[in-house]
Amino acid sequence: MSDLPDIKTWANDYPRGHVIALHAHAFCQLVFAKRGAMRVKARGGTWVVPPGRALWMPAREPHEVFCRTEVAMRTVYISDSVRLPFVASFAVLGVSALMRELIVRLVEGPVADGTRPHLLALLIADLKTGPVMPLNLPEPADERLARVAGLLMEDPADRRGLDDWAAAAGMARRSFARRFAADTGLSFGAWRRRLRLLGGIERLAAGEPVTAVALEAGYDSTSAFIHAFRREFGVTPGRYFGAGP
Incomplete structure (x- = not known):
C-alpha cells in the first residue's frame, strides 16, 4: 500500500460559540x-457541518470555523496526492457507519502500525462513493449582491421580495436575478431557501424545537418548513437527525 497518501490526525472538543480563527493547512x-x-467560512461561501457529517477542505485554503453548538471535532489530514473527485473543492459529505468508525478509529485509536494502512485504504474507498450534500451557501462576488446576502444572513426571516431586494441593490429586477444566479449557481429564491434551511439545521442540532426553528426561519408554519426541508434534503428534519419518519 505504498501509494497511500500521508496522513495526520487531530481530536478536540470545543464549547458552543468557540471560533477557530482564519488559518490554512498544507x-x-x-x-x-x-x-x-x-x-465553516472560506473563499466563495459558507459550509454547514451538522452532527454526523464531514467536511472535505482542500489543502492551503484559508478558512475559519464557528462552533454553533458544543462540538466534538475529529480530523484526518490527508496529503493532496490522494485521488478523489472533490479533492480540490470544499464538500460536505454524508458519513456512512463504516466511514464514521474508520475516522474515529484512525483519530482516537489505538491503531497498530500494520493496521493503519488498511483502515486508510478503506476510508479513501468509502470517500470515493460517499454522497456530497447541498450544505453550502455560495457567496455572490458582486458587491451589491454581497450586501443583500449579508443582510439576509443577519435576518433570514426578512420577507421582502425579489423586487425589493433588487431595488436595495440598485439593480433592475431581471439584472439582479440573472447576476445572482450567475454568481452563486442558485436562483435568488433557492439561495434564500437554502440560507433559511441551513440555519434551521444548526438550530435543530442545538436541540431547539422544530416549531420555533420554522418560525425563526421565516416560515408561516411547521408543515411549510418541513416541506421545504424535505424538498431540499430529501428527508424530514426528524429523519435527518435520526429521530423520526
Missing part, C-alpha cells in the same frame, strides 16, 4: 462532526 482535511454542528 494537507487536505476531512473534518468530522462526531457531535455538534459547525459553520
Whole structure:
C-alpha cells in the first residue's frame, strides 16, 4: 500500500460559540462532526457541518470555523496526492457507519502500525462513493449582491421580495436575478431557501424545537418548513437527525 497518501490526525472538543480563527493547512482535511454542528467560512461561501457529517477542505485554503453548538471535532489530514473527485473543492459529505468508525478509529485509536494502512485504504474507498450534500451557501462576488446576502444572513426571516431586494441593490429586477444566479449557481429564491434551511439545521442540532426553528426561519408554519426541508434534503428534519419518519 505504498501509494497511500500521508496522513495526520487531530481530536478536540470545543464549547458552543468557540471560533477557530482564519488559518490554512498544507494537507487536505476531512473534518468530522462526531457531535455538534459547525459553520465553516472560506473563499466563495459558507459550509454547514451538522452532527454526523464531514467536511472535505482542500489543502492551503484559508478558512475559519464557528462552533454553533458544543462540538466534538475529529480530523484526518490527508496529503493532496490522494485521488478523489472533490479533492480540490470544499464538500460536505454524508458519513456512512463504516466511514464514521474508520475516522474515529484512525483519530482516537489505538491503531497498530500494520493496521493503519488498511483502515486508510478503506476510508479513501468509502470517500470515493460517499454522497456530497447541498450544505453550502455560495457567496455572490458582486458587491451589491454581497450586501443583500449579508443582510439576509443577519435576518433570514426578512420577507421582502425579489423586487425589493433588487431595488436595495440598485439593480433592475431581471439584472439582479440573472447576476445572482450567475454568481452563486442558485436562483435568488433557492439561495434564500437554502440560507433559511441551513440555519434551521444548526438550530435543530442545538436541540431547539422544530416549531420555533420554522418560525425563526421565516416560515408561516411547521408543515411549510418541513416541506421545504424535505424538498431540499430529501428527508424530514426528524429523519435527518435520526429521530423520526
